[in-house]
Amino acid sequence: MSNLAKKAKWLFIRVTLLLAATVIVLFLRGNSGIEPLADSQVELIKTINGTTYVVTSDGRLFSVDDRNRKWYYMDKVYHPEEMAKAYQHDGGVTYRIGEGSEKRIATRREFSESFERLSLGVNGLRELVGEVRGWGALTLQSPKAREVADYVKLRNQILKGGQTFLDASVAPDDQHVHSGDRALLCVSPAKPSGMVTCKASISSPLVYFTYGDDFWYQAYYYAEDSLPFTLMDLECEWIKQHAGIRLCITEEGHLEAELKSLDKPRFRQSSDGAVVFPMGQWVKVQTHIHLSNDNEGHVRIWQDDKLIVDASGVTLPIRSAIYSSLEIGISAHSYGSKQAKLWVDDILVSDRPF
DSSP states (O other), rough: HHHHHHHHHHHHHHHHHHHHHHHHHHHHHHHBBOOOOOGGGGEEEEEETTEEEEEETTTTEEEOOOTTTOOOEEEEEOOHHHHTEEEEEETTEEEEETTOOOOOOOOOOSSSEEEOOOOOOOHHHHHHHTTTTTBBBBEEOTEEEEEEEHHHHHHHHHTSSOOSSOOOEEESSSSSSSSSSSEEEEEEEEOOOOOEEEEEEEEEEEBBTTTEEEEEEEEEEEEEEEEEEEEEEEEEETBOOOEEEEEEEEEEEBBOOOOOOOOOOOOOOOOOTTTTTOOOOOOEEEEEEEEOOOOOOOOEEEEEEEEEEEESEEEEEETTOBBBBEEEEEEEOOOOOEEEEEEEEEEEEESEEE
8 A cells, every 4th residue: 555545544533533533422411410490491291101291481302311310302293482472462462473574464263264266177276266255275185296395386386376386286076965066175195105194185374263262063074085194284383393283094994183292192093993084975073172382271073973983182282372274175196006085175174162
């Protein structure tokens, strides 16, 4: 080996060792732990699989070492400061403030949607989305739009009129209607290997539900080809991965609810006499959710007026969180080899019984 080659080899080794030492130092500095903060700075304490986690009031997530009681930083999972900026309270009305603007729109705790007076197809979708009817976005995650950047770009192109659907779609349709002459048809392809889920849904950013509130929801669903995993999500946009509570269907075809956060508690039907969600017919789904970050929370679900779930548990991931987004349609299609086709009609939302 030439002297030049030897020098290059040793230089490479020295640089590698220096980089390794730097990584170790940075790791140790970043994971030296902190002393526990005051209770007034703690938003949530939760033990999952033997490990205790703490979320602070500014949204930081820590794990707790039971040996030295120190807290170790993991991530920023909650943005309460951004959430506060998104709302304005004026004269007893809560307004949603447009991002990057002073435009404000009153939030809605009671509304209905039957998808009438809309064109069919993609043109009807463009008519549906907007301030008048309160729908703000659609999500079309699919094999042809796998990543967030892909389906956000597709959504913008569709709503601006320069693009139609690819392999997933959400649009007014008249093939199956519960009442009137329109329903919303959501089509999601089956999830291929390498993807967690596919989606075909629409959401409203104008709902506003908080700790202690009661959320009532009713809609009619008609499914073909394959049952989707989720039918409705009530979410907080400022918690990582939009944590919230959702109506979902198990692989066995049983309607239930799940808190998409923490250890993902589920509100299930009893194993004896569980009711299957039928396909090829209209199904009335109604739920009442009392919002709480402890066991004062409660979920009741009716399928075709039969009470199938009546259970207590955590229904709000963080006490101060605002459920700000209502997503309906196929918010996840996670199993099965067939596409899922889901019609939704006659939606009702309220903070009191219908």
